[in-house]
Amino acid sequence: MFWTRRVVIGDGERGLVYRNRQFERVLAPGVHRMFDPLHRVEVRTYDISAPVYGGHDADALIARLGGQLDEVFVYADIGADEVGLVFRHGKLEDVLTPGARRLYWRGLVDVAVERVSLADGLAVRPDVLRRLRQLGLLSKVAVVVDVPAEAAGLVFIDGSLLETLGPGAYAFWNFQKNVVADVVDLRVQSVEVSGQELLTRDRVSLRVNLAASVRVTDPVAARTKVAKSSDHLYRELQYGLRKVVATRTLDELLGDKASLDADIFAYVRGQVAGLGVEVLGVGVKDVILPGEMKTILNEVVQAEKAAQANVIRRREEANATRSLLNTAKLIEDSPVLMRLKELEALEKVTEKIDTLTVFGGLDGVLKQLVTLK
Structure with a gap:
């Protein structure tokens, strides 16, 4: 008919009928005919494969549908202290912030909304954490804390410590309250203090x-x-x-490095004892002197070594003289020993002579060259 309007709604669609810009009813899939001689009826068609209702009149629909709202839509009304978890076909797909209101079409997509109370705690359930990480939504709605091995995680809510976390992955809803996470490394660490300009006790x-x-x-x-x-x-x-350096002279620093390390260690360990930090060891790596002081020390070392060498030389000379005196006393008391020494001297003399002429036999040589008392 001329005054009748034909409207077709597909299986994956829903239609909203507005007369004079006021919502009237919902059209289910099928062919519909509407009497509209003055063209005052508007039909808006929606694809419900994307179940989120995208119109700007959601509040008006909620008010006009009343008890019929649940037949057409899934109504998500999230409280001020709640978070909404939106599941599609049983899989988590979205998160609704506190105070959010949203409509989802019923029919083609199975949509369910779970409310999570923030009053029961801000920790995100492990299964929800894993799914939100897959979707790339986790960092947008929660504070993520990944605690590696040999570390501890500290979670602060509005400036107050909430709990200490062991190694693992955690997340906390970042709504209404200020959530701050800090990861503390528990492994042994090295601290370097380099290039410290110091004065010893002797300036x-x-x-x-x-x-x-x-x-x-x-x-x-x-x-x-x-x-x-x-x-x-x-x-x-x-x-x-x-x-510690200010209480020692240069010679004491260079001569007793172990004592220097021990005194620094004792001082620092006492200062940080109540701060949760343990000092395991302290060591002085390098003591660097200015150029002129190096020259002076080298001269001192050379003089000391020369004096030590002179003392050793004199001591060895005294020992050699003492040994000769002892030998002379033995020879004086023993004629036989004297005779052996004479023969040794003769043997050394003959080693240096190419030709030796002997008169009177060996006895003549012995008697004429060496005379015994």
């Missing part, structure tokens, strides 16, 4: 490099009792090094 200027090994034993204390434990430890190592 010698030098530079010292120091190394220390530390680890965090109480992550809560290390995070809450000092603003930044690493910076505080570095300053205490500086102070300890200056304090």
